[in-house]
Amino acid sequence: MSINNSNTLSRINSPKTTYQYDQFDKNFIRERVAEFREQVRRRLDGSLTEEEFRPFRLMNGLYLQLHAYMLRVAIPYGTLTSQQMRRLAEIADRWDKGYGHFTTRQNLQYNWPKLIDTPDILEALAEVDMHAIQTSGNCIRNVTADHFAGVAADEIEDPRPTAEFLRQWSSAHPEFSFLPRKFKIAITGATHDRAATLAHDIGLRLVQNASGDIGYCVIIGGGLGRSPFIGKIIREYVPRAALLAYLEAIMRVYNRYGRRDNKYKARIKILVHEKGIETIRAAVEKEFAAMDHTAFQQDTQEFERVAASFAPPPYETLPSESSKLTKARLETPAFDHFVSVNVSKHKIAGYAIVTVSLKPINGIPGDATSHQMCVLADACDRFGFGELRVSHEQNIILPHVKKDDLYTLWQTLDAADLATANAGLVSDIISCPGLDYCSLATARSIPIAQAISLRFSDMARQRRIGKLGIKISGCINACGHHHIGAIGVLGLEKKGQESYQITLGGDPGFSASIGEILGPGVSADQVPEVIEHLVDFYLAERQENEAFIDTWRRLGHARFKDVLRREGEDGADI
Amino acid sequence: MALISNGEFVTDEWRRLADEEALPEKGKIIVSQDRLDNALKAPRANGDIGVIIDNTLEIDKLTPVLAKLGLIAITFPTFADGRGFSLARLIRRAGYRGELRASGRLLADQYAHALGCGFDTVEIPDDLAQRQNETQWRSASKTHQRTYQCGYISSGSILDARRKATQ
Amino acid sequence: MTKFKHPQILLASNLKDGEVVFLGHNGWERDFRHARIAKSQEEAQILETIGKTDYSANIIVDVYLTDVEITDDGAPRPLHYREKMRIKGPSVRHDLGKQARGAPDEH
Ligand code: HEM
Numbered sequence: 107m108s109i110n111n112s113n114t115l116s117r118i119n120s121p122k123t124t125y126q127y128d129q130f131d132k133n134f135i136r137e138r139v140a141e142f143r144e145q146v147r148r149r150l151d152g153s154l155t156e157e158e159f160r161p162f163r164l165m166n167g168l169y170l171q172l173h174a175y176m177l178r179v180a181i182p183y184g185t186l187t188s189q190q191m192r193r194l195a196e197i198a199d200r201w202d203k204g205y206g207h208f209t210t211r212q213n214l215q216y217n218w219p220k221l222i223d224t225p226d227i228l229e230a231l232a233e234v235d236m237h238a239i240q241t242s243g244n245c246i247r248n249v250t251a252d253h254f255a256g257v258a259a260d261e262i263e264d265p266r267p268t269a270e271f272l273r274q275w276s277s278a279h280p281e282f283s284f285l286p287r288k289f290k291i292a293i294t295g296a297t298h299d300r301a302a303t304l305a306h307d308i309g310l311r312l313v314q315n316a317s318g319d320i321g322y323c324v325i326i327g328g329g330l331g332r333s334p335f336i337g338k339i340i341r342e343y344v345p346r347a348a349l350l351a352y353l354e355a356i357m358r359v360y361n362r363y364g365r366r367d368n369k370y371k372a373r374i375k376i377l378v379h380e381k382g383i384e385t386i387r388a389a390v391e392k393e394f395a396a397m398d399h400t401a402f403q404q405d406t407q408e409f410e411r412v413a414a415s416f417a418p419p420p421y422e423t424l425p426s427e428s429s430k431l432t433k434a435r436l437e438t439p440a441f442d443h444f445v446s447v448n449v450s451k452h453k454i455a456g457y458a459i460v461t462v463s464l465k466p467i468n469g470i471p472g473d474a475t476s477h478q479m480c481v482l483a484d485a486c487d488r489f490g491f492g493e494l495r496v497s498h499e500q501n502i503i504l505p506h507v508k509k510d511d512l513y514t515l516w517q518t519l520d521a522a523d524l525a526t527a528n529a530g531l532v533s534d535i536i537s538c539p540g541l542d543y544c545s546l547a548t549a550r551s552i553p554i555a556q557a558i559s560l561r562f563s564d565m566a567r568q569r570r571i572g573k574l575g576i577k578i579s580g581c582i583n584a585c586g587h588h589h590i591g592a593i594g595v596l597g598l599e600k601k602g603q604e605s606y607q608i609t610l611g612g613d614p615g616f617s618a619s620i621g622e623i624l625g626p627g628v629s630a631d632q633v634p635e636v637i638e639h640l641v642d643f644y645l646a647e648r649q650e651n652e653a654f655i656d657t658w659r660r661l662g663h664a665r666f667k668d669v670l671r672r673e674g675e676d677g678a679d680i
Numbered sequence: 681m682a683l684i685s686n687g688e689f690v691t692d693e694w695r696r697l698a699d700e701e702a703l704p705e706k707g708k709i710i711v712s713q714d715r716l717d718n719a720l721k722a723p724r725a726n727g728d729i730g731v732i733i734d735n736t737l738e739i740d741k742l743t744p745v746l747a748k749l750g751l752i753a754i755t756f757p758t759f760a761d762g763r764g765f766s767l768a769r770l771i772r773r774a775g776y777r778g779e780l781r782a783s784g785r786l787l788a789d790q791y792a793h794a795l796g797c798g799f800d801t802v803e804i805p806d807d808l809a810q811r812q813n814e815t816q817w818r819s820a821s822k823t824h825q826r827t828y829q830c831g832y833i834s835s836g837s838i839l840d841a842r843r844k845a846t847q
Numbered sequence: 848m849t850k851f852k853h854p855q856i857l858l859a860s861n862l863k864d865g866e867v868v869f870l871g872h873n874g875w876e877r878d879f880r881h882a883r884i885a886k887s888q889e890e891a892q893i894l895e896t897i898g899k900t901d902y903s904a905n906i907i908v909d910v911y912l913t914d915v916e917i918t919d920d921g922a923p924r925p926l927h928y929r930e931k932m933r934i935k936g937p938s939v940r941h942d943l944g945k946q947a948r949g950a951p952d953e954h
């Protein structure tokens with residue numbers, strides 16, 4: 107069954123700026139839908155037990171959660187067309203409850219699908235070249251990329267062709283679909299790491315060698331979860347033609363030697379940690395040398411084919427400044443704030459990158475209603491070449507908007523409650539679903555995010571505070587990235603109550619670091635207060651233009667710990 | 681045990697020899713890893729000896745005798761343990777041409793993976809064969825018509841098909 | 848098996864649609880107020896046995912016993928906050944889940 111009444115061809119000014127599935131890609135995902143439809147049928151008739159069905163259910167993005175199943179849809183390299191976004195909205199209305207949750211891994215999660223409807227949902231996705239393949243399970247997960255890919259001013263090369271190239275290579279891999287544990291790959295082509303490459307099983311950075319050729323710096327063994335590790339460089343430079351071969355060598359070493367006796371020790375980060383990066387490097391290089399490289403002969407050609415479809419949109423030649431924009435900023439302060447906070451520099455003169463925050467004050471981080479999805483789809487058709495991005499901060503990006511159009515766009519967004527001017531600020535909180543939805547959770551995380559954003563609801567104060575990342579996870583699995591938040595919050599269970607551990611000093615970028623624990627856990631009510639004290643201390647101590655993390659690094663963790671101790675002595679029960 | 685070959689349940693020509701059982705003079709037999717060296721020393725028709733190995737075995741242990749083996753069965757302790765897939769690849773890469781068998785609780789849903797990595801046959805326990813009957817295995821052999829990877833066995837490579845389509 | 852300390856109910860997820868269900872006197876119920884309450888170790892074991900059978904029969908998944916107290920109206924109320932969440936729905940969206948159909952709202 108498919109959605110027929112939809113307006114799927116309404117791409118007004120949408121050139122092809124992202125990868126276009128050809129007949130083979132389309133057949134492939136349809137074949138996977140048919141396969142899963144059969145698997146569901148065989149699950150229901152008992153051919154497959156739950157234990158047997160589970161990995162296949164997961165490999166199609168379907169989890170069993172606290173209240174219902176949850177379907178995780180891939181948004182490869184975070185790129186969506188308006189047509190795809192509309193389809194996501196239609197699915198939310200037809201099979202779910204009118205909304206979706208954008209995650210930190212460039213996925214969208216539906217919280218209420220039925221198992222028996224899932225094949226139909228997957229078919230509706232396949233109609234617009236989307237899928238949920240390998241968004242879960244012990245396989246190579248959907249590859250994530252810098253969400254500013256292709257438009258960032260600091261880019262060596264657009265990482266999306268590589269990500270798409272890897273999507274194809276990793277899909278339904280005969281050898282690597284039953285790994286010791288999940289396997290996540292992230293890629294960036296920029297000099298700022300917006301893809302957290304050091305916190306992935308494999309992180310890839312596009313680099314240029316001495317002779318000017320573009321290749322990859324390969325990092326392995328990063329990861330968060332219960333034992334966080336920062337990734338290590340396994341090879342400084344892998345030529346493009348050898349990328350898949352090199353990755354295959356890594357995967358084979360991991361598949362053979364990764365631990366399978368304890369699922370908490372099964373990630374590649376543990377293998378690297380236990381054996382040492384030298385040993386792993388030697389094993390990978392040995393395998394790489396022993397491989398039959400003829401299978402990879404066509405890689406370069408195939409890469410070129412993929413890359414060609416990521417052509418830039420037909421930009422107009424525009425003056426770099428827009429008088430219309432300048433005027434609107436002067437006249438409308440709220441718009442002016444929006445521009446200064448949510449709009450970033452585009453590499454093409456006269457254009458800008460707009461971040462649409464999915465973090466309204468007191469909202470659920472990352473959630474968007476089907477109506478909002480449609481507004482975004484329409485907005486990008488009108489103002490942004492029909493293209494959207496999903497960021498790992500759980501926001502939506504319109505990657506190419508004319509400066510002249512910013513004001514009208516802002517009005518459109520504002521009408522749909524999508525104009526919160528807080529990108530990167532203290533209320534732009536990353537939060538996992540936590541105990542409100544997740545069956546693994548030990549505590550809720552959404553209400554904590556809501557309380558913090560309410561506490562800082564004064565937007566002028568937020569702007570004064572400046573960039574500050576708060577990240578919240580509802581259990582040790584760290585889906586909310588709390589380890590790498592300048593301020594991290596981890597929900598735990600303590601004596602039958604929800605309790606929250608706060609960490610400081612995490613950093614997701616190239617200078618990645620894992621946050622340090624502030625002190626004993628606090629109750630849900632106390633979290634906003636503690637954070638407020640920390641922020642006030644930072645404001646009092648910071649030097650000009652100094653980010654929270656830098657003040658923390660300069661003053662040291664102990665000084666921040668003292669803040670709480672002092673507050674505690676003042677009578678606050680922290 | 682049920683044996684699947686080309687999407688069909690077939691009778692097994694091979695017999696698994698228990699460790700305490702004496703080596704028969706003829707017939708196709710599968711011996712354990714530990715017993716392999718001795719078994720190969722006995723004078724027998726070439727290719728009549730097969731071995732069942734753990735999925736953790738290092739391939740160097742096997743390389744010297746590969747040419748003498750008629751069958752290698754790799755155990756799958758659970759269906760979720762994918763080490764056997766990589767080991768199969770390595771064994772094929774080392775030049776082994778005989779029958780390669782996946783032995784354990786493999787699911788029909790993994791048939792395409794097994795074939796892709798170079799297995800010829802799959803051997804599963806009877807209780808599983810009852811739930812996942814021949815029809816399911818037969819259709820499972822057709823679920824992956826074309827695959828993206830190169831260098832694996834499949835009924836069609838997307839990359840090749842693409843190249844042909846654009847030429 | 849852990850020692851029996853509190854009354855217990857058996858809950859699970861419906862295989863076909865994933866909704867949380869509770870073993871009642873006549874099969875699986877979607878409202879926890881109809882859950883059958885085990886007041887002894889033996890009764891709890893009976894519930895578990897039924898759970899195992901229905902799991903094998905591919906009716907429900909993720910089945911387990913949870914501790915409850917019995918409220919004045921005789922209904923069970925889970926002791927742990929996780930199961931309190933499961934009988935109602937997300938605490939941040941009162942319009943969703945069982946609570947939207949009028950299950951009692953209490954924290
Ligand atoms: C709601 C259902 C979810 C479940 C059951 C789940 C499960 C898990 C588990 C078990 C881990 C730990 C893996 C390990 O350390 O080996 C993990 C890590 C992670 N998950 Fe989730 N997750 C869920 C939702 C999410 C969401 C909503 C996001 C994005 C907002 C997310 C992104 C991540 C990330 C980024 C990590 C840590 C990175 C890493 O793998 O090292 N997950 N998840």
Ligand code: SF4
Binds near residue numbers: 545584
């Ligand atoms: S961090 Fe824990 S609670 Fe949050 S989504 Fe991940 S598994 Fe669930």
